[in-house]
Amino acid sequence: MQLSSSKRKTFLSFQPPAIGPEEIAAVTETLESGWLTTGPRAEELERRLAELTGARHALAVASGTAAMHLSLVGLGLGPGDEVITTPITWPATANVIVHTGAKPVFVDVRDSDLNIDPDLVAAAVNEKTKATLPVDLAGQPADLDPLVALGLPVVEDAAHAVEARYRGRRIGSIARATCLSLYATKNVAAGEGGAITTDDDALAEEVRELRLMRRSHGSLYDVRTAGFKANLSDVLAAIALCQLDKIDAHAEIRRRHVEAYDAAVADLAGITPLARDPRDRHALHLYIVRIDPEDAGADRDAYQRALAEENIGTSIHFLPVHTLTYYREHFPNQPSLPVAERAGGEVLSLPLSPAHSDEDIADAVDALRRVHARFAS
Ligand SMILES: Cc1ncc(COP(=O)(O)O)c(C=O)c1O
Incomplete structure (x- = not known):
């Protein structure tokens, strides 16, 4: 696959509002x-x-x-x-x-x-x-x-x-x-x-x-x-x-962006989107991937930093609530929740908003490919 080498010139916000x-x-x-x-x-x-x-x-x-x-x-x-x-x-x-x-x-x-x-x-x-x-x-x-x-x-x-x-x-x-x-x-x-x-x-x-x-x-x-x-x-x-x-028009834009991400991550070892149940209609609010550090060559935090250096904003949904300070202090006997605790270190949300153009998402995809090529090679 041909990798474009140019970093985006302006910062791409993670989820800008689509206000007209x-x-x-x-x-x-x-x-x-x-x-x-x-x-x-x-x-x-x-x-x-x-x-x-x-x-x-x-x-x-x-x-x-x-x-x-x-x-x-x-x-x-x-x-x-x-x-x-x-x-x-x-x-x-x-x-x-x-x-x-x-x-x-x-x-x-x-x-x-x-x-x-x-x-x-x-x-x-x-x-x-x-x-x-x-x-x-x-x-x-x-x-x-x-x-x-x-x-x-x-x-x-x-x-x-x-x-x-x-x-x-x-x-x-x-x-x-x-x-x-x-x-x-x-x-x-x-x-x-x-x-x-x-x-x-x-x-x-x-x-x-x-x-x-x-x-x-x-x-x-x-x-x-x-x-x-x-x-x-x-x-x-x-x-x-x-x-x-605008709910249908916005849903259509998000659907297109999600398709672009699905196609891109299919080629990237160690980067896997969360499952979407085909029996349901998914609202496509977030595009969350999990980054397996073994296969992706680096962990989620390294990917997030590298994407920020590429001018691509990302976010984390979510850190497990029971591991946050208030909950650790007030509910100290919480048993460990292994699936959530592992996922908390792997999840990364890619930019997704109806305010993003197809070119914005293409920039995010290009940056993700470049970062992956660097870490996973
Ligand atoms: C899963 C989830 N629940 C609840 C909320 C809280 O909604 P609000 O910010 O409107 O209070 C948010 C985010 O804002 C959320 O992501």
Whole structure:
């Protein structure tokens, strides 16, 4: 294979936002409308997300983290309870369990896609287990059916997976609560924001109250619980609505980029993308490869540094949460999770955004080939 020798001239950001004139106009219009906080655009976003997912309720909130936190609080989780979750996630997934007073119990992931292993979840359930919290890593839905079959509420961290389908079904109402993120890098990016979708009327009612600390009684008000402030601003909802209009166009661009990566890494010994289950629709949020230092000639950290020197930005999704300082100090008896711990040292996410051009991705591929030729020869 011919290797191009020229390094990219400017730094390629890992996941730049794909913001166009539509989003800018929508923000201006919202500011001119006088609605800065939650208003008609947040409500429209909820209608659109319910339509997209097929769920009975969609509740817009301030972040994906808030979506998970309010779902757990709304389900009544608290001190003395345990929630089983995955170590291969952003720490927010575990932090929200801690914030309810419950204990996060980490079980290992599958080697193929690094999603939580349902057999290990089943083995970890005890009388204190009150929910499971799987993650749809990179956009690959977690294996939801066996988790739902356990009879415990499933709160799904679908921050990466807004457009995913699991065995032909849209995510959004398979789990008891499906938690979306509108963070700057996500497939529907508002900068910040999140949403909960659910078919559970009682949970939707709880979350509606918890997110805005309010229950109206005509012109008076009352509080039943010490609620939160986690509603979504209309300014952000306006951006999210534009992004929803582009969801198919953006998915098509990401699909093309993923194809280019798949073709490239097929030739690179020791660099393997995470498995994508052909029975599902993957949301293609991240392109994560694992770097086996034996076959690839160097470890993940060396590859990341070498790619940065080539002006290619990358990221790590994720370091195992149970190995991070807070969790080591507060949950010291956590058994080792060998698959997650090995993967934590091998995963590297390559640039992937609808804002990237085909040439950007070709630059990333060329750089990866050059680095690989240097390390693996
Ligand atoms: C897997 C995962 N869960 C949860 C979150 C938190 O979402 P947010 O940033 O909207 O709070 C993120 C990332 O941002 C994430 O990657």
